Amino acid sequence: MTTDTIFALSSGALPAAIAIVRVSGPMAEQAVAVLAGSLPEPRRAAVRRLTAADGALIDEALVIHFPAPNTATGEPLVELHLHGGRAVVARCLAELAAIPGLREAEPGEFTRRAMLNGRLDLTQAEGLADLLSAETEWQRRAAVESAGGGLRRQIEAWRERLVILSARAEAAIDYVGDEDETNLDLDALVVEASALRAEWQDWLAQPPSELVHNGLAVVLAGPPNSGKSSLFNALVGSDKAIVTPIAGTTRDVLEARIDLGGIPLILQDTAGLHETEDAVEQIGVDRAQQAITSADILLWLGDPDDAPAFDSVLIVHSRSDKRGAAPDESIPTSVYVPNGTDALRAAILAEAKALLPPPDRVALNRRQRALINEAANSLTTTVNDDLVIVAECFRSALNVLDKLTGHQSTEDVLDALFGRFCLGK
Template sequence: MDTIYALASARGKAGVAVVRISGPLAFWTVEKLSGSVPKQRHASLRVLKDEQGDVLDEALVICFGIGASFTGEESAELQLHGSIAIVKSVLAELSKFDGLRMAEAGEFTRRALENERLDLAQVEGLADLIESETEAQRKQAMRVLSGALGDKASGWRTSLIRAAALIEATIDFADEDVPIDVSPEVLDILAKVMLELESEVSGVRISERIREGFEVAIVGPPNVGKSTLLNALAGREAAITSEIAGTTRDVIEVRMDLAGLPVTLLDTAGLRDTSDIVEIAGIARAKERAEMADLRVILIPSFGVTPEIQPKDGDLVVIGKDDGGSSLNASVSGKTGQGIEWLISSISDRLSVMASGASTATHERHRISMTIALSTLESAKNEVLMGADRAEIAAEDMRTAIRALDALVGRVDVENLLDEIFSSFCIGK
C-alpha cells in the first residue's frame, strides 16, 4: 500500500500548517526529514531538512502507531510554521521519496473506513461536521461522528440475529433446549426493533433540515414590507425595496443562523391579481416555495385583513410595515426595527420545537435502509403469525432486514456509494 501525504489544514498563510502522512513508510519519512523518530503520541520539536541537508523548517512532529491513528495505519503529523513557502517546500521534498504520493480527496478518511476506525455513518458525520456552520449542525454531526447511529444499528442487528436464530432453531433443531413455541419472544423482538426504526425514520426529514437549513418564507400582498423586513433580519440590503407594487419578481434567499439553527429566509413576490406575465410567474413561484417552506411569516397590512394564503399550524400572521408602532402586538417594522426581536424569537422557538424531533439518522440513504428493514420486518412478523410452516420465509425476511441495517453503517452493498461520499471531502481529510 502506498504511503500518502497532504496538507491537512487550510491552504494559505496561517500560524500553523499541518501536513499529514499515513502508510507503511510514515515513520521512515519522519526519520529521513528529521534524523530520528519521536516517541509515539508525543509532540517533539524537530528540525526538518531536505536531501541536501538544508533546513526546511523547525516543526512539531507527532507519530502514531498502527491502530492508534485516525487512519488506523502508521501515521505522522508535521506541524509547520504556516508559511506558504514552507508548506510548498516540505510537500515538494515529500514528493521526491519513493513510495510516497499525494493523497486524493478524502483518502485519509477512506482508509479509516477500510481499517474499521469509522463506519460509513461516521464518515458522513465527519463530512457534515466539516461543513457545519451553526451550533445545531455541529451537535448533530458530532452525535453521528461519535457512532450513535452505528451503536443503534448494532443493537437492532443483535436483536434481529437473536430472533432469526430462534426461528431457525425450530427448523433445524428439535430438542428440549429449544422452546416449542418461540413466536411470542420473536414477535416481541420484532415489535421493539420496528418501533425504534419507525421513530428514526420519522425524524430523518428534520435531521436533514438541520443539516441543510430550515426554510422560512415571508409572504403577503405587495407593499406590506416583506423586502424591508428581509433586509432588517439579514442586516444588509439583500432585496430591492420600492413603493412600486411588483418590485420583487423572484424568490430572494438569505441564509442566517437563528438560535444556532441554519435558516434560509425567502422573500417572495407580492401576492395579488395582475396581468403582468413576469409577475404572474413570480407569484406562482412564491406560492410554490411558500407551500414547501417549513414556516411562513404571513404579513398583512392591518388587523382584520384576511391573509392572502391560508395559514398552517405554526405559521406567524404578522402586521407588516408598522413603522409608527401603533400595533405593538404581532406587528413588525423593518424600517424602525420595531418587533424584530420578537419575530426572531418567535421563529426560533417554532423551529426549535421542530428540531427536537430530529433523529440520529441524518441522510436520505439512512432513511432508505431503515425503510427497507421496516418493510421486511413487517413481512417477517406476518409470516411468524401464520405459523411454524412459514418459519423459513420469516427467517429470510429477518436476514434481509439485517443486511439493510448492515448497509446503513457500510458493512455491505455500499461500494458504489463510496466515490460519491468521499468526493465531498477536501484533500488532506
C-alpha cells in the same frame, strides 16, 4: 492495510501561523525519517530540522509520531507541524512526493482509511462530514452526536436483538419437540420482530437530518407594499432587497442564509401576490406561489383572513408602530423601532425548533432512512407460520444493518461520501 502511503496538508488555508502535514501508511515513519533524520518517541512532540534531498533546510518543525494501530487512520501516522508559509509547505510536499511509494492523498482518503481499518464506521464518517460542513450551533450539535457514534451504538443494539431472534428461529427450525411448543416459540418471535419494526418506523417518522444540514426555508409572502422587503433586510442584517413605495418592486425570489439562534434558515423574499396583466410581474407572482408551496415556515404579511392554508404559518402585523394594535394571533413587528422584530424572531425560532430533529438525538439522512425502511420491510413477512421464511427475514434485516454501518458498502457509496471531504481529511 493499504500498500501505499499518502500525505496532505491537513490544516487550514495558507499562509497561517502553523501548517500541519499528515503522512499515513506503511512508509510514513520511514519517509519522515528521510526528512527529519530520526523520529521522536511515539506520541511525544519534538523539534526536528527537515532537510531536502539536496541538503537544503526546509524548516524546523514539530514532529509527532503515532504508531499503528491506535491512530486516526489505523495505520502508522506522522504529523509535521510546520511554519505556515506557502513556500515552506510547498517544498515539504514536493520532497514527500519525490520519495518512492508516497503520493498525495485524495479528498477524504484519511477518513476513508480510518473506516476501512475499523477506526470508525460509515455512520460516524457521515457525521464527521456533516461536522466539517457545519455552519451553525444546531448543525454542530447534531453532527457531533453522529460523529461520536450515537447511531452506531443504536445499530449495534438493534443488531444484537436481531442476532438473538435469528438464532432462536434457526434453532426452532430443527426443533424436534412438541408442535405446540414450536408454535409458542414462533409467536414470541413474531411479537418481538413486530416491536423492532415498530421502533424503526418511529425513527423513520422523525424529521430528517437534511432539514438541519440544508436549513429551513422561511418565506415572506403577502400583497404588494406589505413590508416584506424591509422585513427581509432587517432579518438578514443588510440591504439585500430593494425597498421602494412602488408596488411590484420585487419581481423575483430573493434568498439569503441566516443563523437564528444557532438554527440555519434560508430566508426568501417574494413578489407581492395580486392580479396583474404585466407579463414580467406575473412571472414574479408565479414564483412567489412556488416559494410558498415549498416553504417550511411561512411569514404572512397580509390580511390574516387571506393567509394561505399552511401547517407552519406566522401572521405578521408589519409596521405595527404605525398601524396600531395587532389582530389576534398576529405578531406585531416593525423595522423602524428598536427591538421591533424581536417577537417575530422568537416566534420563528420556536417554530423552527418544533420542525427540526432535537440536536441531542441522531437524525437519519436519506441513505440511512432508505436502509432502515428496507430493514423494516424485511420483517413484514415474519407474520408467517413457516419458520424458514421467518429466519430468512431476520438474515435479510441483519444484512441491511451491515450496509448501514458500512460493512457491506459499494464503492460508489464510499466515493460519494468521502468526496465531500478536503484533501487532508
